[in-house]
Amino acid sequence: MLKVSNLSVSYGPIPALRDISLEIGEGDTLAVVGANGAGKSTLTLAIAGAVRPALGTIEIAGTDITGWLPEKVAFQNIALVPEGRHIFEGLTVEENLLLGMTARKESGSTASAFDEVYSMFPVLRERRTSQATRLSGGEQQQLAIARALLSKPRLLILDEPSLGLAPIMVDTVYTVLKKLKEIGVAMLLVEQNPARIGEIADHVIVLTGGSVALSGRPEILERQALEDAYFGTLKAATP
Numbered sequence: 001m002l003k004v005s006n007l008s009v010s011y012g013p014i015p016a017l018r019d020i021s022l023e024i025g026e027g028d029t030l031a032v033v034g035a036n037g038a039g040k041s042t043l044t045l046a047i048a049g050a051v052r053p054a055l056g057t058i059e060i061a062g063t064d065i066t067g068w069l070p071e072k073v074a075f076q077n078i079a080l081v082p083e084g085r086h087i088f089e090g091l092t093v094e095e096n097l098l099l100g101m102t103a104r105k106e107s108g109s110t111a112s113a114f115d116e117v118y119s120m121f122p123v124l125r126e127r128r129t130s131q132a133t134r135l136s137g138g139e140q141q142q143l144a145i146a147r148a149l150l151s152k153p154r155l156l157i158l159d160e161p162s163l164g165l166a167p168i169m170v171d172t173v174y175t176v177l178k179k180l181k182e183i184g185v186a187m188l189l190v191e192q193n194p195a196r197i198g199e200i201a202d203h204v205i206v207l208t209g210g211s212v213a214l215s216g217r218p219e220i221l222e223r224q225a226l227e228d229a230y231f232g233t234l235k236a237a238t239p
């Protein structure tokens, strides 16, 4: 479904990603772990078309999308829930959701699409006429995920969806992510909590200094393997 080959990204002279290769199978979940500045957000932005790679290719279901603009990538049914959520100020919950419909190819009524996401996130139905910025952090995260889902993504990219949320809200977000996995949505999930990764991921990569230091099943997140990866004694391990 997603194939990234030898991807490198730089911000001017600053290299952010070096020679990254990864694949996500149909309906699979890949978790991406790494310290601050390791390149996790850059990876999500590069796949979504928001930053241009210097080298390498990105393919979705066999189509080379390298260098495509974000709007065009969105029409390949890839949706990004970026770090910080990017809720539109001055718009209501429902108006924010409507923006998610712009990349939707599937026909059918807006009302039934909204019903579907409202049944996943009942609080959004209750608050649909509220200004989105009045929602709590956890509610805004639900809104950002709901908006992404309205495009009916085959691949959902989530950059730290649980960051800064109360544990109960994190539970809500993960309950929805597990439902999405059950219905076959592939995910690339930046997440730092090994317990959460263990619940949902099929595969994990650890980024260090913009490179893949470790790659394998979620069990690789055991302490020793992580320490080896961070300190560079282990270059790569595949299951």
Ligand SMILES: Nc1ncnc2c1ncn2[C@@H]1O[C@H](COP(=O)(O)OP(=O)(O)OP(=O)(O)O)[C@@H](O)[C@H]1O
Binding pocket: 011, 014, 015, 016, 034, 035, 036, 037, 038, 039, 040, 041, 042, 043
């Ligand atoms: N817009 C930018 N301009 C210049 N350098 C940037 C920019 N965005 C990120 N960087 C640099 O690129 C590198 C990777 O950053 P990135 O945000 O991808 O890391 P991250 O793993 O997501 O970090 P965090 O966990 O802190 O969000 C860092 O050295 C960062 O300082």
